[in-house]
Amino acid sequence: MVIEKKFLKGNPLKDISEYDFPGLRRALSLGQENVIQEISDSMLLGRGGAGFPTGTKWSLALEQAGDKKYFICNADEGEPGTFKDRFLLEERPLKVLEGLMIGAYAVGADEGFIYIRGEYDLPIKIFREILEDARDEGILGKNIFGSDFDFDLTLVRGAGAYVCGDETSLINSIEGKRGISRIKPPYPIQEGLFGNPTVVNNVESLACAAEIINKGAGEFVALGTDNSRGTKLVSLSGDINLPGVYEIEFGCGTLEEIINDLGGGVSYGNKPKFVIPGGLSTAALLPEELNCGYSYEDIEEAGSSLGSGAIIVVGESRDLVEILLKVSRFYMDETCGTCFPCREGNKQINFMLNQHKNKKFTRQEVEIIKDIGDAIAAAARCGLGQTSLSLIESIFDKFPEELIEEVRHSEKVRNR
């Protein structure tokens, strides 16, 4: 039985006058290096999808020379199936603000931005009010809580492109440029916003950081597995009876249990046809693969990745080609077009899939799709191109008998 945790979900305070910012106060008394040490000790991995260690990112940012640094909260949340940051922005906004300010203090940034997905009207309204109140109460501004920490925060409404969730596109967007990814290196911590060292962290990473500094790293490391510490907010959606945001302790249940115990089971047919465990850029898992623990390492061992924590359940009666078409349409629409193979390749794949609404693919066609996928990934400047074929290729691999002509029985058994 998977039990919901309350590490992040606790403390629903929204009124700034009733919140004492205990984590931020503790951070200011600890000093920059000790805050970073505590985040490193917690082994927190970034919750935006890539899983980069937050303590390492902050430590590298602190080391950067120069007086001017920026700290950005990435609240763009464009990955289809992901809506856990929205929960935090709407229901735990002060925790997000606190984590952001702790991070800014730790790395030596005096200016920050929160970049919120353009469609998120309510979070934008909430944060506009919070920023105003925070300035009135002296929580933003000069000498915060009597310290020598000065910090101000600006809200930016996202322009509606998935690629703007990529940290370098997001930086371009804040600078008023077109939201396209930059070539790395230099990485944002070396040369980010307006050419200055910049930290970009996901909303959930920052909410975790606030709780870690507030409660101490020990409480966080005590939760989860050796390589996946703490808890994770998952967005459960698709053909499921009880969709929603759930907080799960890593390692305390399998994907199957999450779907059945928390999600109330499958709603379209009796069992899933497959499950996407980490958002649209992660590979599909078959029902017999769902017995894997919910942790970064277990899902990787099962052949996919935990990504942003978006678990999408696809019921057994769904049409595969329709799903393939929707996925490829998304990438075709959302490519920023900078890298030629990503722009043209995703268009070409969508064209090929469209020819197959009522007929199977030949082996050769599937090989061509995979070759295009390899070319896109090899030339991609950002994660969008690198992963745009992950789900599509996994569906071809896992359902050859349904999608590909003349699949021999031995091949069918091997691919399962």
Ligand SMILES: Cc1cc2nc3c(=O)[nH]c(=O)nc-3n(C[C@H](O)[C@H](O)[C@H](O)COP(=O)(O)O)c2cc1C
């Ligand atoms: C196409 C694309 C979209 C992304 N969208 C988001 C997003 O909506 N939110 C997010 O936090 N990270 C997103 N990322 C990852 C960010 O580039 C970055 O790794 C992350 O914000 C870092 O925060 P973290 O270390 O706290 O995870 C995206 C990456 C790519 C390539």
Ligand code: SF4
């Ligand atoms: S990989 Fe695709 S989305 Fe990313 S920069 Fe290149 S063209 Fe743009």
